[in-house]
Amino acid sequence: MRVALFNVAFYVLTFLTAMAAWPVAHFGAGDALRALMAWWTRRVRGLVRLILRGRIEVLGRERLPAGGPHLLVAKHQSELDAVMMFSLFPQFGAVVMQELERYPFVGALLRGLDYIAVAVDQGPQGRTAQVVAGAQRVLGQGRPLLIYPEGTLMALGARERYRSGVWRIYSATGATVTPVAMSVGAIWPRREWRKRVGRTGAVEFLDPIPPGLPEADFMALIEDRIEAATMRLIRAHADGDDLAAAEARFAAADAAFRSRIAATAAAPAMGDPA
Template sequence: MLILRSLAFNVLFYANLILWLIFVVLPALLLPQAVLRNVAAAWSHSSLWLMRVVAGTRYEIIGRENIPEGGLMVAAKHQSFWETFTLFTLFPDPVFILKRELMRIPVFGWCLAKLRMIPVDRGARARALKDVTRLAKIELGQKGRQLLIFPEGTRRPPGAPPAYKFGVAHLYAEMGVPCLPVAVNSGLYWPRRQFLRRPGTIRLEILPPIMPGLDKTSFQHELQERIETASDRLLAQGRAELAARGLDPLANS
């Protein structure tokens, strides 16, 4: 049953994405940015609905009251593709830092450009960080947007040792806005590079913001400590839930 439900969800998820790109996103590219942003959020909600109905995977958002108004950084644990579209539904005007290669995908890349997402050339290192900082200051300072960043740079398996990059501390020091840590246990239910979609409840926890003013080293330590502690707690909760369902929470995770 798990394999069949996972197969059905994967087929429907990507079919739904293609249909939205062709029949909704493509026409929306000709409309104001706010319309396209609402379209992207609507697609995200449709994907979450598919997950619940087809794969039996619900979700719970904890700590919405911790989201401050105005420009801020959001530093999220990254275990799965799930949080990339779910986070989009939680903030009024989010901007992601993402791989430049994604901007070259027809329609999807055009959508990212219209939404003024910030591309990064991972091979450029210092120059890339300088360019990202300049663009982020424009989007946060002038437009009051919410900068979404995955401080480890890529998806990490549940329980893997943390690998936080220097870039998040640099941006925190340069932006001068609160940083909102976010913990998840999504990798238990939507494992990276895998076919299975496990039933249960994905939990995403928004932690109290780290206010501006810390030095880079202190900030990096505080951010990692908060995210990892909360994510470990959510992972323990998720593993207990999966075990109660008779599913192996450690298999291929």
């Protein structure tokens, strides 16, 4: 009953917020649009607390840079983590498909939020150039940039190989990276109508990664750090079948990751004798 009530309340709230956001976005009031979206995220968090009896912890705030632009490289396991990140960083930039701008309301919303629009039909090199240019613009404005390195929502314990675009942004901008672990999927599993009542979830900011690491070292470090911390949070906040399934997914994915790292380390460097 609580889950059904939450879902109805969430979609009604979201619809009404979208209707209010359209004229704000259409007339280009970016600050007002971000304020409205931040208000919506606070209301969603309130619904989680009041209806689902869920609790969301925010850990490691002290690890965030004291000031200036930075990259937030985060696990993406639930629609709720996007809500949380916008709630905490309403000014952040993000990468979206340029094709979404063709939709009347969505296009105005994305332009109003000043996100980085990337054309999927430009090919890998073209997309990389667009993302790097957009990242330099966002960071140059003093805003953080949120990146989901797997590029998709993941079930608890699951992971995809991290995409190298995150390193290209890190390398080109010289920005500090804050890895972000998540367990909010213990409350709201990805793409599920069924939520979990009485659960705790967390967003945890991990130790920052300074600029200057080579690609292989950076990619291995960021994936290992985020995934290990995320699984630690999942073990603290999930239980029953959810936890058992997460453990199985994590074991399989981590074995593949360790094998890949070992193979990379054993491969001869460019120019070395085979």
